[in-house]
Amino acid sequence: TRRLVKAAYEKGESNTIMIATPSSFSTRASVLLNAATASYLLYKLLKVLVKDERWRLQLPWRRRRRPVRIWIDGCYDLTHFGHFNAFRQARALGDYLIVGLNPDSEVVKHKGSPPIMREEERAAAVKACKWVDEVVMDVPYVLDAKYLNEFVFKEMNVDYVVHGDDPCLDAEGNDVYATSKQAGKYREIKRTEGVSTTDLVGRMLLMTRDHHSHRSPVKEETGGTPTSKIVWGEGSFSNFMPTSRRIAEFSSNRRPQPTDRVVYVDGAFDLLHNAHVEFLKRARSHGDFLIVGVHKDEVVNKYKGSNFPIMNLQERVLGVLSCRYVDEVVIGAPWEVSEDMITTFNISVVAHGTEYESTGGREDYDAAYRVPKEQGIFVEIPSDKSISIDEIIQRVIGQRQRIEERQKKKKTQEKAYYASKSFVEEK
Known part of the structure; x- marks a missing residue:
């Protein structure tokens, strides 16, 4: 069939082309068409009617574009x-x-x-x-x-x-x-x-x-x-003037599948660096879909103290969205991971690093992770201490x-x- 189409295409003549569908279809059609449109129709017909890759038309004289x-x-x-x-x-x-x-x-x-x-x-x-x-x-x-x-x-x-x-x-x-x-x-x-x-x-x-x-x-x-x-x-x-278009451009637009194991982590992610990246990579390995909660400026300042964060919420969110290991971001995530939040996002794992950077240390996080700990879904991931x-x-x-x-x-x-x-x- 492809040889006939090619010959007709090169000669510019009208040809009778027999279109044969796979064995699962019993009909056959013989259509007299102009050669210029015949090849296009054949390609579209096989692509639409038959999803099996074996039946898709690969025109042999069309070269694939070099990336x-x-x-x-x-x-x-x-x-x-x-x-x-x-x-x-x-x-x-x-x-x-x-x-x-x-x-x-x-x-x-x-x-x-x-x-x-x-x-x-x-x-x-x-x-x-x-x-x-x-x-x-x-x-x-x-x-x-x-x-x-x-x-x-x-x-x-x-x-x-x-x-x-x-x-x-x-x-x-x-x-x-x-x-x-x-x-x-x-x-x-x-x-x-x-x-x-x-x-x-x-x-x-x-x-x-x-x-x-x-x-x-x-x-x-x-x-x-x-x-x-x-x-x-x-x-x-x-x-920086954040816009909805900018967030949309950075978003993955991927939705978790029903069978996906959803992992949730949260933090400031201020001045996103290689230790953050390594943590996100390790967290992603605990499941199939990674959600990152990025805390509000006032929340970060409350627990981190001094004059943190260096970057504002929108700037930090875009940095996290750029990471290849992140599937979704919760903008202005709450400090405490509640039962309702776990249910809403269908969270299977809640993770945190072994380093706790708040002024109160690990104790500040007792209330934050109380629910996931009670449910037995909280895990600690070894932190990369090479940079902070x-x-x-x-x-x-x-x-x-x-x-x-x-x-x-x-x-x-x-x-x-x-x-x-x-x-x-x-x-």
């Missing part, structure tokens, strides 16, 4: 939802996303100070993003013609190199992606407004009680307290002077970007 491979690279320090949204947009431009990661040495050379997170920590966070297919280590900050042609385009078989609409300059002030643009293989995506690594570092150094929700009544020219010597500007506060939010803050404080110098340069670049900013449609 479009996309490349995006960067430092991705303190990996946040802005980075994840860049990955999402880049992935939408093709079929396979490769993320190149700059080593610490390249970051120091071109940005003046080492990244807060180490290479392996940044790599773990990037690999956990659901839009990332592959991560390449030791990628230079500047992609010269030799590296692009011999490695990116030839060895990695990349079709397009992608970056946001904000400028990316090397230590000498040159455009990092000039070579890709000249080769005609550069594609631009929209920068995610309202968050950046620089902004998060500023929040940690400033640490005002309301930095995660709105602007503090402080001097405009410093962005800090009246006595602050840190030149952070408006980036020290969350300027307190450790991250200490690293930032330890680099304070160098970070301030870098921020002064960054502030100038930011002003230039916003002065010439134009609308860019998201992918």
Whole structure:
């Protein structure tokens, strides 16, 4: 049948084509059709009437389209939802996303100070993003013609190199992606407004009680307290404007099946890092569907104390939704896991790490997990102690002077970007 269709298609003639259905169907039809429409009708008929893969028409002269491979690279320090949204947009431009990661040495050379997170920590966070297919280590900050042609385009078989609409300059002030643009293989995506690594570092150094929700009544020219010597500007506060579309874009839209074993975990998930990722991965292994409850800002502040969380609720939710191990998120989850909640979400397992980061330690969680413990569905998962939010803050404080110098340069670049900013449609 396929040979007849092909011959008719090539000759452009009308042909009588016998359409034979599988043995489960007893009818046969002989239809005189124009050859151009016959092949299309045959394909649609077999696809609709017969769902068995063996009977679907595979036109032998139609070549399958080669997957479009996309490349995006960067430092991705303190990996946040802005980075994840860049990955999402880049992935939408093709079929396979490769993320190149700059080593610490390249970051120091071109940005003046080492990244807060180490290479392996940044790599773990990037690999956990659901839009990332592959991560390449030791990628230079500047992609010269030799590296692009011999490695990116030839060895990695990349079709397009992608970056946001904000400028990316090397230590000498040159455009990092000039070579890709000249080769005609550069594609631009929209920068995610309202968050950046620089902004998060500023929040940690400033640490005002309301930095995660709105602007503090402080001097405009410093962005800090009246006595602050840190030149952070408006980036020290969350300027992120959450929308329903953004949450929908990040959501998996997957529903738990009746036979799925549902696992529930909760927490702040502030400054989502590799220890969080490892915990979520281990929790997911206890079932088939992972629900993550993200606590409200005031709940986190009540139990964590100080000026936590660094990121507000919406920012933390988007970070969790980006993780490939997460199926669903409860936004503003209650502190206590009630019997009604267990029934509503059909929860089979409630899990928590062995580290309890509230000011009261494990005792603060006695009431929170009383019901799942009584039902015998509570499990503790060994925590990864290699990194914590307190450790991250200490690293930032330890680099304070160098970070301030870098921020002064960054502030100038930011002003230039916003002065010439134009609308860019998201992918």
